[in-house]
Amino acid sequence: MRRDEISKVILPESEIPKQWYNVIADMPNKPAPYHNPQTLKLIEPDDMKAIFPDEIIRQEMTAERYIDIPDEVREMYRQFRPSPLYRARGLEKQLGTTARIYYKYEGTNATGSHKLNTAIPQAYYNKIAGIKRLSTETGAGQWGSAISLASSQFGLECSVYMVNVSYQQKPYRRSFMKTFGASVVASPSNLTNCGRSMLERDPECSGSLGIAISEAVEDAATHEDTNYALGSVLNHVCLHQTIIGIEAKKQMEILDEYPDVVFACCGGGSNFSGITFPFLQDKFKGQKLRAVAVEPTACPTLTKGIFAYDYGDTVKVAPITKMYTLGHDYIPAGIHAGGLRYHGDSAIVSQLYNDKLIEAKAYGQKAVFEAAITFARTEGIVPAPESAHAIRAAIDEAVLAREAGEEKVILFCLSGHGYFDFAAYENYFSGKLDDVEYSPDSNTSLNNLPPIE
Amino acid sequence: MRRDEISKVILPESEIPKQWYNVIADMPNKPAPYHNPQTLKLIEPDDMKAIFPDEIIRQEMTAERYIDIPDEVREMYRQFRPSPLYRARGLEKQLGTTARIYYKYEGTNATGSHKLNTAIPQAYYNKIAGIKRLSTETGAGQWGSAISLASSQFGLECSVYMVNVSYQQKPYRRSFMKTFGASVVASPSNLTNCGRSMLERDPECSGSLGIAISEAVEDAATHEDTNYALGSVLNHVCLHQTIIGIEAKKQMEILDEYPDVVFACCGGGSNFSGITFPFLQDKFKGQKLRAVAVEPTACPTLTKGIFAYDYGDTVKVAPITKMYTLGHDYIPAGIHAGGLRYHGDSAIVSQLYNDKLIEAKAYGQKAVFEAAITFARTEGIVPAPESAHAIRAAIDEAVLAREAGEEKVILFCLSGHGYFDFAAYENYFSGKLDDVEYSPDSNTSLNNLPPIE
Numbered sequence: 063m064r065r066d067e068i069s070k071v072i073l074p075e076s077e078i079p080k081q082w083y084n085v086i087a088d089m090p091n092k093p094a095p096y097h098n099p100q101t102l103k104l105i106e107p108d109d110m111k112a113i114f115p116d117e118i119i120r121q122e123m124t125a126e127r128y129i130d131i132p133d134e135v136r137e138m139y140r141q142f143r144p145s146p147l148y149r150a151r152g153l154e155k156q157l158g159t160t161a162r163i164y165y166k167y168e169g170t171n172a173t174g175s176h177k178l179n180t181a182i183p184q185a186y187y188n189k190i191a192g193i194k195r196l197s198t199e200t201g202a203g204q205w206g207s208a209i210s211l212a213s214s215q216f217g218l219e220c221s222v223y224m225v226n227v228s229y230q231q232k233p234y235r236r237s238f239m240k241t242f243g244a245s246v247v248a249s250p251s252n253l254t255n256c257g258r259s260m261l262e263r264d265p266e267c268s269g270s271l272g273i274a275i276s277e278a279v280e281d282a283a284t285h286e287d288t289n290y291a292l293g294s295v296l297n298h299v300c301l302h303q304t305i306i307g308i309e310a311k312k313q314m315e316i317l318d319e320y321p322d323v324v325f326a327c328c329g330g331g332s333n334f335s336g337i338t339f340p341f342l343q344d345k346f347k348g349q350k351l352r353a354v355a356v357e358p359t360a361c362p363t364l365t366k367g368i369f370a371y372d373y374g375d376t377v378k379v380a381p382i383t384k385m386y387t388l389g390h391d392y393i394p395a396g397i398h399a400g401g402l403r404y405h406g407d408s409a410i411v412s413q414l415y416n417d418k419l420i421e422a423k424a425y426g427q428k429a430v431f432e433a434a435i436t437f438a439r440t441e442g443i444v445p446a447p448e449s450a451h452a453i454r455a456a457i458d459e460a461v462l463a464r465e466a467g468e469e470k471v472i473l474f475c476l477s478g479h480g481y482f483d484f485a486a487y488e489n490y491f492s493g494k495l496d497d498v499e500y501s502p503d504s505n506t507s508l509n510n511l512p513p514i515e
Numbered sequence: 516m517r518r519d520e521i522s523k524v525i526l527p528e529s530e531i532p533k534q535w536y537n538v539i540a541d542m543p544n545k546p547a548p549y550h551n552p553q554t555l556k557l558i559e560p561d562d563m564k565a566i567f568p569d570e571i572i573r574q575e576m577t578a579e580r581y582i583d584i585p586d587e588v589r590e591m592y593r594q595f596r597p598s599p600l601y602r603a604r605g606l607e608k609q610l611g612t613t614a615r616i617y618y619k620y621e622g623t624n625a626t627g628s629h630k631l632n633t634a635i636p637q638a639y640y641n642k643i644a645g646i647k648r649l650s651t652e653t654g655a656g657q658w659g660s661a662i663s664l665a666s667s668q669f670g671l672e673c674s675v676y677m678v679n680v681s682y683q684q685k686p687y688r689r690s691f692m693k694t695f696g697a698s699v700v701a702s703p704s705n706l707t708n709c710g711r712s713m714l715e716r717d718p719e720c721s722g723s724l725g726i727a728i729s730e731a732v733e734d735a736a737t738h739e740d741t742n743y744a745l746g747s748v749l750n751h752v753c754l755h756q757t758i759i760g761i762e763a764k765k766q767m768e769i770l771d772e773y774p775d776v777v778f779a780c781c782g783g784g785s786n787f788s789g790i791t792f793p794f795l796q797d798k799f800k801g802q803k804l805r806a807v808a809v810e811p812t813a814c815p816t817l818t819k820g821i822f823a824y825d826y827g828d829t830v831k832v833a834p835i836t837k838m839y840t841l842g843h844d845y846i847p848a849g850i851h852a853g854g855l856r857y858h859g860d861s862a863i864v865s866q867l868y869n870d871k872l873i874e875a876k877a878y879g880q881k882a883v884f885e886a887a888i889t890f891a892r893t894e895g896i897v898p899a900p901e902s903a904h905a906i907r908a909a910i911d912e913a914v915l916a917r918e919a920g921e922e923k924v925i926l927f928c929l930s931g932h933g934y935f936d937f938a939a940y941e942n943y944f945s946g947k948l949d950d951v952e953y954s955p956d957s958n959t960s961l962n963n964l965p966p967i968e
Contacts, residue, residue, distance in 0.1 A: 069528065072525050141894070240944055438695060
């Protein structure tokens with residue numbers, strides 16, 4: 063195919079990958095194992111049986127290089143995969159850059175983001191394990207939407223604990239999940255001990271992701287037929303997302319291109335993992351490549367956090383992980399990229415960053431929205447605020463290339479669209495968005511790390 | 516390609532059609548010519564020069580069979596075309612039908628509906644005619660979004676008169692248009708004589724599509740550098756949408772399939788025209804085929820209206836058209852499929868219906884939302900309420916096929932997604948939606964038709 067004649071590369075269904083890539087197999091230093099938040103001891107597979115099916119636990123702990131994608135999962139992937147890879151011709155022209163910019167677009171599925179890539183296998187493995195119902199938490203709503211859809215496709219019930227403030231502010235996300243048959247409750251709810259105790263203290267409690275996780279885990283742990291599902295951070299979630307990068311590599315190959323640099327936004331890390339890990343596999347073998355995680359200055363986990371063992375959630379029910387963290391008590395300022403507000407990061411991504419195999423960069427939200435609007439007007443897609451972090455970085459890189467007169471090849475992951483984020487865009491237009499800078503000096507959360515060396 | 520192994524057919528960019536198909540060339544009876552709403556005389560091309568560029572006027576009036584699609588337009592189409600054709604495997608399974616159901620999905624572009632197919636050429640023809648700004652109206656917001664995006668891609672300014680009640684109720688649609696640089700005002704506005712006179716009478720006026728059209732046309736007619744753009748009804752709009760059906764025919768061919776019946780929702784008629792006209796071309800040559808327009812019982816233009824000359828809008832600035840109409844004063848009940856509330860219909864579609872070359876069917880909104888939810892849960896796409904009319908009809912046809920044990924091939928156009936329509940879904944879930952039946956006896960609008968035979 064002549065590179066300059068195409069605007070997008072779409073692979074046939076037969077090219078949907080048959081295996082996910084497990085980066086752990088090739089990492090020079092493996093991610094540290096999880097610890098039990100109650101006992102502080104190393105977590106054993108059995109510790110997770112109350113909330114995860116066996117195959118998910120196996121995938122969480124294995125160092126096997128390739129994991130087969132079940133036929134039933136590939137069948138569901140066919141509805142929206144392979145996803146398109148675009149050449150950003152409009153954006154390039156606008157920037158007058160000598161770089162060639164490509165983006166892999168994960169917003170073409172019904173839930174509008176990459177989250178469905180892992181929601182489908184998670185629902186599948188629970189289904190074949192005989193589970194009847196999934197419980198999960200959701201903040202912004204992307205993950206809740208994805209797991210609701212996946213559950214409906216496999217005939218599972220789905221209970222979503224939605225952070226109360228989002229439940230009130232985002233009625234459409236709520237309706238979206240209901241359309242797929244999920245039951246959605248505002249968290250804290252009176253369905254769990256944790257929720258009831260929070261409501262006793264404060265009947266108007268606005269909730270938090272920490273509380274919602276706690277309720278969802280309690281629900282799963284106390285119901286025989288129910289398991290828990292998580293949308294980022296964990297190894298198996300990052301694994302499932304590698305389908306993004308595997309496809310992107312094939313698409314770039316068709317164009318006879320290889321990226322000099324790959325950008326992806328990074329919250330818990332699953333979207334970043336998805337696009338970059340299959341390219342990092344080449345880097346481990348000597349390929350020249352930069353992989354850059356882009357995060358908000360309001361929650362700069364990699365760029366300003368410390369590499370240490372910390373609890374995965376505020377109420378200490380999730381595993382203790384060695385990761386870059388701002389402290390499990392840290393509450394980021396209310397920025398609009400809700401998907402990038404996690405206090406920590408994937409153990410794998412953190413280890414890679416510590417080993418200087420990947421880079422990180424942080425932006426304030428004004429610069430991010432400015433990039434989002436440039437992108438929308440030149441490429442015709444309204445990006446999710448999360449994804450716009452990667453756009454900002456790609457634009458800056460393309461401008462540098464122009465200034466240096468270099469023919470750089472830039473790839474980024476457009477992890478989702480912004481159809482559900484117009485309240486944030488409206489705030490930007492009306493000048494209500496401020497940049498928030500993290501101040502390590504005033505962050506006392508780092509004083510409460512668990513006592514593990 | 517083995518038919519049973521695929522879930523979707525995606526054509527390469529090289530297969531984006533090079534010509535639109537003008538059904539007028541092959542119609543046994545041509546649509547009646549337009550009349551001037553002031554003089555009641557036949558409209559001449561020159562009558563339209565104040566608001567349309569020459570090429571649009573030519574396309575509006577020609578009987579040429581094929582119209583070349585400009586390279587610049589095909590270049591823009593490449594961002595989202597060819598659009599996918601899906602086999603509705605999940606839906607078929609749920610219905611246990613012997614029919615094979617296919618749908619052409621026009622919701623994968625940034626504005627989420629088929630409207631962009633005509634917005635792009637309209638912006639292009641205005642751009643090369645030296646026009647600097649487009650004015651238009653929008654109700655639900657789909658058309659306004661599409662023309663905003665297309666304008667931004669061709670460097671045109673865009674002014675959207677948005678029906679006041681929608682402007683208040685749909686802030687996200689407003690933000691969407693602003694993201695693409697359009698200026699959006701609530702109509703009636705103080706920018707036009709028409710708007711000011713309405714506001715004088717009632718400062719709180721909630722507006723109507725009729726008033727908004729009037730303002731947009733006045734804006735175009737009174738500014739040298741400004742033209743008007745319309746999103747449905749007119750011949751050139753229906754022409755541009757035929758790209759949908761031309762692609763769908765090729766995609767069905769790859770599967771060695773030909774539809775027994777094609778369904779599309781029908782408001783002004785452009786989406787229906789788009790999917791069906793290229794198939795009707797075969798029907799004119801003897802191919803067996805049913806083409807069915809699906810409309811709401813609250814605005815049943817084809818199924819309950821009369822075939823007569825009528826004004827195109829309430830305030831009588833748009834051309835008089837011979838069409839099926841409920842009367843230009845008719846105000847349909849507030850149903851949620853805002854795109855299907857037009858009192859009339861495309862002249863072409865009306866003539867075809869009068870000649871019994873196409874069929875029509877009407878549904879109440881409860882049955883439509885029920886179908887929408889069945890579709891979402893089995894196919895993983897939340898449909899726009901407009902598009903769900905076609906889904907309802909396709910489901911009913913598939914059930915009939917099952918009962919008769921027939922191997923029927925059903926095709927419908929999924930004209931857009933429902934990401935912006937969750938308020939309507941929420942009303943359905945909470946039991947607030949009622950079916951509205953049209954009553955011809957109480958419709959006095961039909962007494963005010965223009966005196967043309």
